[in-house]
Amino acid sequence: MLQTVNPFLVTGLLFFMSLVAGSLSEKIKVPALILFLGIGMLAGVDGPGGLSFDDANAANQVGTFALAFILFSGGFQTKWSDIKPIITQGVVLSTLGVFLTAVVMAVPIAMLPQFTYKDAFLLGAIISSTDAAAVFSILRTQKIGLKGSLKPLLEFESGSNDPMAVFLTITAITWLTTPDVPVDELAIKFVVQMAAGGVMGLVMGRFSCWAIQRLHVANEALYPVWGISIVMATFGITETVQGNGYLAVYICGIVMGGGDFLYKYSLQRFHEGFAWLMQIIMFLVLGLLVNPREVVNVPVMSVGFLISFCLMFIARPVAVFACTIFSRFNWREKLFISWTGLRGAVPIILATYPLTEGHPQAKYMFNVIFFVVLTSVMLQGKTLAQAAKLLRLDDFVREAKTWTLNFDITPTSGTDITLEVDLPKNAAVIGHSVKDLRFPDGVTILLINRGEKYLIPKGGTVLEENDTLLLFGDRAKLPDVEKNLAALKEKDTKEKKEKKDKKEEKGE
Numbered sequence: 477m478l479q480t481v482n483p484f485l486v487t488g489l490l491f492f493m494s495l496v497a498g499s500l501s502e503k504i505k506v507p508a509l510i511l512f513l514g515i516g517m518l519a520g521v522d523g524p525g526g527l528s529f530d531d532a533n534a535a536n537q538v539g540t541f542a543l544a545f546i547l548f549s550g551g552f553q554t555k556w557s558d559i560k561p562i563i564t565q566g567v568v569l570s571t572l573g574v575f576l577t578a579v580v581m582a583v584p585i586a587m588l589p590q591f592t593y594k595d596a597f598l599l600g601a602i603i604s605s606t607d608a609a610a611v612f613s614i615l616r617t618q619k620i621g622l623k624g625s626l627k628p629l630l631e632f633e634s635g636s637n638d639p640m641a642v643f644l645t646i647t648a649i650t651w652l653t654t655p656d657v658p659v660d661e662l663a664i665k666f667v668v669q670m671a672a673g674g675v676m677g678l679v680m681g682r683f684s685c686w687a688i689q690r691l692h693v694a695n696e697a698l699y700p701v702w703g704i705s706i707v708m709a710t711f712g713i714t715e716t717v718q719g720n721g722y723l724a725v726y727i728c729g730i731v732m733g734g735g736d737f738l739y740k741y742s743l744q745r746f747h748e749g750f751a752w753l754m755q756i757i758m759f760l761v762l763g764l765l766v767n768p769r770e771v772v773n774v775p776v777m778s779v780g781f782l783i784s785f786c787l788m789f790i791a792r793p794v795a796v797f798a799c800t801i802f803s804r805f806n807w808r809e810k811l812f813i814s815w816t817g818l819r820g821a822v823p824i825i826l827a828t829y830p831l832t833e834g835h836p837q838a839k840y841m842f843n844v845i846f847f848v849v850l851t852s853v854m855l856q857g858k859t860l861a862q863a864a865k866l867l868r869l870d871d872f873v874r875e876a877k878t879w880t881l882n883f884d885i886t887p888t889s890g891t892d893i894t895l896e897v898d899l900p901k902n903a904a905v906i907g908h909s910v911k912d913l914r915f916p917d918g919v920t921i922l923l924i925n926r927g928e929k930y931l932i933p934k935g936g937t938v939l940e941e942n943d944t945l946l947l948f949g950d951r952a953k954l955p956d957v958e959k960n961l962a963a964l965k966e967k968d969t970k971e972k973k974e975k976k977d978k979k980e981e982k983g984e
Contacts, residue, residue: 486527490519494756507614507857509820510850512756516763529764532831532842538761539825542754543609543638544711544725545704549751550612550635551729552744558628559730566629568799569813570605570637571670576795577787577817578604578644584786588779595837598648602827602845603787605641607820608634608726609755614818614857621871622864626809630816638822639670639720645826649833665718672719674727680710681731688737699739700746706732755821762824762846771843771850780847787848788856792817808867815863819852894922895947895954899939911935919949919957 497511519525529535559566581600586593611634614620615627622630643666650662684706693699710728711721733744770776793814800810827845830838864870899905905913910921910933924931925944931937939945947957 490515490760491756494760505858507853509610509613509755509759510853512759513763516760517766517768520764520766522768527764532765532828535761535765536825536828536832539758539821542758543821543825544721545707545747545754546609546751547635547722547726548707548729549747550608550631551726552733552747554628554631554730554733556730556734559632562625562629562632565800565803566632566636569633569796571640573795573799574604574637574640575644576798577791580791580794581787585783590779590840591837594648594652598645598652598830599841601641601644601648603819603823603848604644605637605822606634606817607822608638610818610820610853610857611816613755614860620861620864623869623871626812626869630813635726636723638722639673641822641826643669645829649829652835653833668718669720670723672717673714673721673723676710676714676717676719677724677727678731680706680724681728684728684732685735685737692738696739699743703743703747758821762821766846771847776843776847780844780851783844784848784851788817788852808869812863812867812869815856816860818856819849823849893951897945897947899941899943899945903941905939906941908939909935910937910939915957916953918953919947922946922948
């Protein structure tokens with residue numbers, strides 16, 4: 477049906493349907509990624525759309541491009557202070573954990589008559605890593621709160637373990653096509669790729685912060701273009717020097733997320749929206765590449781169910797428990813980490829490698845892997861919140877306030893920033909007016925959020941419990957606000973003590 481329609485109309489219609497699906501996903505509690513894939517499949521040759529698309533190489537290129545921006549945005553929203561305590565554990569999971577998953581998965585797959593032991597290792601390598609797009613999307617859109625450092629660990633692992641999966645997949649393909657595989661050379665190449673990717677990500681992140689801060693663009697509307705160029709340049713330069721581009725853009729995002737530069741808030745918001753666009757495009761294209769009739773058949777589904785079961789309940793738990801044996805995580809946390817081994821776009825993209833190499837089993841492998849991804853996102857992705865609650869690991873999630881105004885770092889704002897302060901039920905300032913707060917010069921309250929209302933503060937405005945204050949002022953002076961609040965608390969305590977002493981003197 478869509479073959480005869482204007483391509484602009486087709487693209488706009490698919491994007492609109494994806495946006496509607498994204499909004500609908502929160503209501504029906506189905507991961508948006510599944511709905512994006514479903515729209516792509518409906519638009520494909522086996523669906524009512526009738527679009528014919530079977531270019532695995534083009535799908536691979538689109539997936540690579542999109543994943544670079546998704547990883548950068550994920551890193552941009554990650555705080556270094558959050559991942560610093562789990563950095564060692566995250567690196568172990570993203571390297572040794574991926575390798576162990578691939579090896580353990582190769583054992584049951586090799587027992588199937590359809591595959592040789594080399595094919596089994598290739599399949600295990602392709603599905604060995606957790607997917608950043610799936611993990612970022614589900615944890616953040618479903619507002620899943622987790623105790624301790626679980627959330628930063630899961631996001632860091634998913635954002636940094638793709639290089640290992642890519643390396644293992646390429647190694648497996650080389651093993652299939654080359655009789656004598658130089659294992660030592662491959663190992664050295666992997667170390668070089670990871671080291672170069674890490675260094676280039678760090679260098680490009682710091683350089684980008686410096687460049688944006690000093691090389692002012694005449695039109696501020698062009699800063700998103702600058703942001704796109706940073707991601708593409710980081711990925712391209714890193715790949716040129718034989719480094720891993722995926723790791724580089726993720727680390728670059730983390731570095732920039734922790735830096736201060738012009739229009740940082742605007743750039744962060746742009747990349748968040750652009751990453752969603754990349755997810756939609758990537759999953760639509762991958763959905764178009766799939767023929768549902770080839771996926772939904774007994775041979776593919778039976779093998780897919782077996783692989784999914786072994787992956788979820790054997791390989792992933794074995795890898796997680798082995799890699800965290802000396803960690804401080806308890807058994808409940810390890811179980812949850814195991815269950816959050818979501819598979820998504822990356823295994824499907826890696827499944828296009830055998831297609832481009834002309835492997836005789838490539839199409840069958842692709843369909844099996846696609847079915848495994850569907851199973852993982854539907855079962856694991858849909859039950860993450862319930863699993864966290866069952867294991868008593870769920871925690872309160874503070875939803876970001878949608879303020880009616882926003883301030884960003886601009887050439888004229890200097891070091892002025894905004895800061896949100898929540899007032900819990902037992903806060904000392906409850907019942908006091910704004911004029912009693914004694915903020916230092918240069919710091920003021922812009923707005924007060926109270927329920928669904930936003931109040932413009934005046935001197936006589938009395939603060940209530942659960943208010944959220946939006947402060948604005950010099951970064952160097954904002955810490956003084958906390959000191960003043962502490963002094964006010966001491967004053968409250970002193971006044972109460974004096975009143976108590978007077979009552980006791982009067983014999984009351």
